[in-house]
Amino acid sequence: MNTTLPAAILSIEGDIAILAINHPPVNALSQVVRESLVKGMTQAQANPAVRAIVLICEGRTFLAGADITEFGKPPQSPSLFEAQDAIELGNKPVIAAIHGTSLGGGFEVALCCHYRVAVPSAKCGLPEVHLGLLPGAGGTQRLPRIVGAAKALDMITGGLHVKAAECLAMGLLDELVPEGQLREGALAFARKVIDEKRPLRKVRDLDGKMLGARAHPELFVEFRKANARKFRGFLAPEYNIRCIEAAVNLPFTEGMQTERKLFLELVSGPQSIAQRYAFFAERQAAKIPDLPTDTPVVKVAKVGIIGAGTMGGGIAMNFANVGIPVVLIETAQDALDRGLAVVRRNYENTVKRGRLSKDAMENRLALLTGSLNMQSLSDCDLVIEAVFEDMAVKKTIFAQLDAIAKPGAVLATNTSALDVNEIASAVKRPEAVVGMHFFSPANVMKLLEVVRGAKTSNTALATAMDIGKKIGKVAVMSGVCPGFIGNRILRARGLQAQAMLMEGCMPWDIDRVLYEFGMPMGPFAMSDLAGLDLGWSAATSQSSTIREVLCEKGRRGQKTGAGYYDYDEARNAHPSEVTQGIITEFMQRSGQVRRDISDTEILERCLFAMVNEACKILDEGIAIRASDIDVVWINGYGWPVYRGGPMHYADSIGRRVIADKLKAYGTLMGADFHISPSLEKS
Ligand code: 3H9
Numbered sequence: 001m002n003t004t005l006p007a008a009i010l011s012i013e014g015d016i017a018i019l020a021i022n023h024p025p026v027n028a029l030s031q032v033v034r035e036s037l038v039k040g041m042t043q044a045q046a047n048p049a050v051r052a053i054v055l056i057c058e059g060r061t062f063l064a065g066a067d068i069t070e071f072g073k074p075p076q077s078p079s080l081f082e083a084q085d086a087i088e089l090g091n092k093p094v095i096a097a098i099h100g101t102s103l104g105g106g107f108e109v110a111l112c113c114h115y116r117v118a119v120p121s122a123k124c125g126l127p128e129v130h131l132g133l134l135p136g137a138g139g140t141q142r143l144p145r146i147v148g149a150a151k152a153l154d155m156i157t158g159g160l161h162v163k164a165a166e167c168l169a170m171g172l173l174d175e176l177v178p179e180g181q182l183r184e185g186a187l188a189f190a191r192k193v194i195d196e197k198r199p200l201r202k203v204r205d206l207d208g209k210m211l212g213a214r215a216h217p218e219l220f221v222e223f224r225k226a227n228a229r230k231f232r233g234f235l236a237p238e239y240n241i242r243c244i245e246a247a248v249n250l251p252f253t254e255g256m257q258t259e260r261k262l263f264l265e266l267v268s269g270p271q272s273i274a275q276r277y278a279f280f281a282e283r284q285a286a287k288i289p290d291l292p293t294d295t296p297v298v299k300v301a302k303v304g305i306i307g308a309g310t311m312g313g314g315i316a317m318n319f320a321n322v323g324i325p326v327v328l329i330e331t332a333q334d335a336l337d338r339g340l341a342v343v344r345r346n347y348e349n350t351v352k353r354g355r356l357s358k359d360a361m362e363n364r365l366a367l368l369t370g371s372l373n374m375q376s377l378s379d380c381d382l383v384i385e386a387v388f389e390d391m392a393v394k395k396t397i398f399a400q401l402d403a404i405a406k407p408g409a410v411l412a413t414n415t416s417a418l419d420v421n422e423i424a425s426a427v428k429r430p431e432a433v434v435g436m437h438f439f440s441p442a443n444v445m446k447l448l449e450v451v452r453g454a455k456t457s458n459t460a461l462a463t464a465m466d467i468g469k470k471i472g473k474v475a476v477m478s479g480v481c482p483g484f485i486g487n488r489i490l491r492a493r494g495l496q497a498q499a500m501l502m503e504g505c506m507p508w509d510i511d512r513v514l515y516e517f518g519m520p521m522g523p524f525a526m527s528d529l530a531g532l533d534l535g536w537s538a539a540t541s542q543s544s545t546i547r548e549v550l551c552e553k554g555r556r557g558q559k560t561g562a563g564y565y566d567y568d569e570a571r572n573a574h575p576s577e578v579t580q581g582i583i584t585e586f587m588q589r590s591g592q593v594r595r596d597i598s599d600t601e602i603l604e605r606c607l608f609a610m611v612n613e614a615c616k617i618l619d620e621g622i623a624i625r626a627s628d629i630d631v632v633w634i635n636g637y638g639w640p641v642y643r644g645g646p647m648h649y650a651d652s653i654g655r656r657v658i659a660d661k662l663k664a665y666g667t668l669m670g671a672d673f674h675i676s677p678s679l680e681k682s
Helices: 031-046 080-088 105-112 127-131 139-147 149-158 164-170 182-195 208-215 218-226 236-249 252-267 270-285 310-321 333-352 358-366 391-404 420-424 458-470 486-501 507-517 523-530 546-552 577-589 599-619 626-637 646-653 655-669 677-681
Strands: 003-005 008-013 016-021 052-057 094-098 101-103 115-118 123-125 161-163 303-306 326-329 368-371 382-385 410-413 433-438 447-451 474-478
Touching: 003 031, 008 031, 016 031, 016 182, 031 052, 031 080, 052 182, 080 105, 094 105, 094 182, 101 105, 105 123, 105 139, 115 164, 115 182, 123 164, 127 149, 127 236, 127 270, 139 149, 139 208, 139 236, 139 252, 149 208, 149 218, 149 236, 161 164, 208 236, 218 236, 236 252, 236 270, 252 270, 270 474, 270 626, 270 646, 303 310, 310 326, 310 333, 310 358, 310 433, 326 333, 333 358, 333 368, 358 368, 382 391, 391 410, 391 420, 410 458, 420 433, 433 458, 447 458, 447 626, 458 474, 474 626, 486 507, 486 523, 486 599, 486 626, 486 655, 507 523, 507 599, 546 577, 599 626, 599 646, 599 655, 599 677, 626 646, 646 655, 655 677
Parallel strands: 016 052, 052 094, 094 115, 101 123, 303 326, 303 382, 326 368, 382 410, 410 433, 447 474
Antiparallel strands: 003 008, 008 016, 123 161, 433 447
C-alpha cells in the first residue's frame, strides 16, 4: 500500500520500504520535503514488516540541497537536523539511491543514510562555498570522516561536484548500479544489507581517516597558504577550513556545534546574501519576458567562425568542447595555421594540467577545420564573425555572408562595442543578425552578451541564448548601445580613473584601491594586459593623451615589458618613474595642481560612476533588469561575487546616498557627466 506524504510517496515492496521524494524542479529540501522525510522514515521504521528503507527521488535529480529561498526567513519545522536524525538514528538501515546531483544539504542527508548507491552519471558534492556558506547540516563533520581531511578540504572549499566513480573510489558511495536501473539496483542492494545483516553504519562514528590530519596539523596551514590567492576576499573558504579542523580535532558533537555557529554567521552575513543573490540572478538572466518560451530555436549542428585570431580560436573551442563541428575562416593560410596552432597549444596546456585526456583533445581538434573560402560557411547553422573592430570591414563580411549562408542560419557578430543594427543593415535578412559578444579568453570566460538588434528575430535571439547555455556560458541579453552593458560601464569607470590621473593619482594608487575592493585588477593593469595599442596608430598619434605618449615611447603594455607599469621578467608589475614623469608633465602643461586624493574618493568616483551608467542602461532599456547588469560584471569583469555586482552593491549602500555623493563631487566627475534620471529620483 502507498502512503502519500506532502512531497513523497512511501511504498512497501516485500520487506523493503521505498520513500520516493517528489518536489520539482530539483527536490530542494523545502519544508514539505523535510516533513516528508520525517514522516516517511518514522512510518517505515514503525512498520514491523519493513527491514530496510530506500530513499530515492523522482524527477531529474536526487535532493539538490537546502531550499536556498528559505534562508533569511523564519525557520519552519521540522528542521533538516530532525529529518537527518530520523534517518541516521533510526533502527533500520537506510540506503540512499542517488541520480542527478546530490548536493549540499541533499548530500548531507545521503551521508546520514547508512549506505549509498548511485548510477554512474550521478554527481555528489558540497557546493555551499559558492553561496558564501559552509555545509551546515553535518557535511563538514561527516565528509572528512570518510575521505580524510585533505580530500575534504579540496572538495568542500572548491565546492566540487564529484563524479560517481570517484565517489565510489573515495568510499562516499558503496556501489554503482546500472544507469536507468536505480530503483532496482537500490532494492537489490537493500536485499544484500538485510541478508548479510549489515550493521547500521553511521558516518559520525568513524574516526580512522582523521588520524592522519591529527598527526599533521600543518596540513591546514599549507592548504591556506597554497590557496590564499584563490580565496582572497572570501569569508566562506576560511570558515569551511575551520570546520574541517574541528572535525579532525574535536568529538563529533562539538564539531557540529562549531559548524552550526559558523554557518549561522555566514548565512546572515553580507557575502552569502550577495552570493545567493548572484545564484538566482544568473538563472533569471536566461529568462526574457517578451520571448515566448516556445520560440523555435535553430538546431546548431555546425558553426562557422570568421577570423581565426585569439578571439575566433577561443570561441571555436567552446563549440568543439561540446562536440559541435566548427569551420574557421581566414584570409591567409599563415593566419589560419597560426590560429589553429594556438588552439592546439591551449588544449595541450589543459592536457598537461591533467584536466583533459589526450584522446579527448584529439577528438576536439578533429572537430575544427580551417578554410580560406567563405563558401565553406554554406552549411553552417550559426556563423560568428570575429574579426577586428572596424565597421566597414564587418559590413563587407556580412554582405558576403548574406550571399553564402543557408536560409535560416543565425548570423552573429562578436563585436564588443559596434552598432549591431548597422551591421545588420548590410544583409537582406537583418532578422537573422544577433550579437554574441564573448569575453577574452573566450574559451575560459563565462559571460556571453547576447545583443538583440532592432530587427533580430525571436528565433535568432532564442538560438543565441540557448546555444550560449549549451556551451556553458552565462548568457545575458543586452540592447544595442556603444559597448553594450559591460564595456559601457567599464568606460564610465575608465573616464574617472583617467580624470584622477590628472588630479594627482598615479595608476597604481587607483589599481590598488580597486584590487583591495576585490576586483582581479585595476583599470591600468587591465589596459597593460590588453595592450595599450589596441585601436592606437603611430600614424595618427598626437601625444594628446597619456596612453598615446606611452605607446609612442614603445610602452604598449605587458607584451612590450612596459606600459603604465614597468614589468620584470616574471611579468610582475612595478610603479614606473617614466609613467609618473609623463603624468606630471601632462598636469604641468594643463596647469593642474596636484591634490591628495583619498582611497575613499578613488573608490567612490570609480564605482559610483559605474552605478550611474548602469542606471542609465536600465533607464534606456538596454538591460531588462538590474540583476542582469550584475551577472555581466561578475562573470565578465571579475566583480567580486561576494559583493553581488554593481547594482546589488548600490542597493546595499543606498541609491540615494550614491546620487548625493555624485552630486557632491560635482564638476570633478567631468563636464559630460550626468546623473541618471532614475538614480536622481531614488
Ligand atoms: C545548502 O544545502 C545548505 C546546507 O548545507 C545547510 C542547511 C542547514 N533551492 O540551476 P537550474 C532552482 S545550500 C532553491 O536552472 P540545472 C533554480 O533557481 C544549497 N531553488 O537547473 C531554478 O529555478 P527557476 C546547496 C533551487 O538543471 C531551478 O531550480 N545546493 C535550488 O541547470 C532549476 O535550477 C546547491 O548549491 C535550491 N537549492 O542545475 C545546489 N537549486 O526554474 C544549487 C536550484 O525558477 N543548485 N533551484 O529559475 C544547482 O547547482 C543546480 O540548480 C542543479 C541543477 C545542479 C541542482
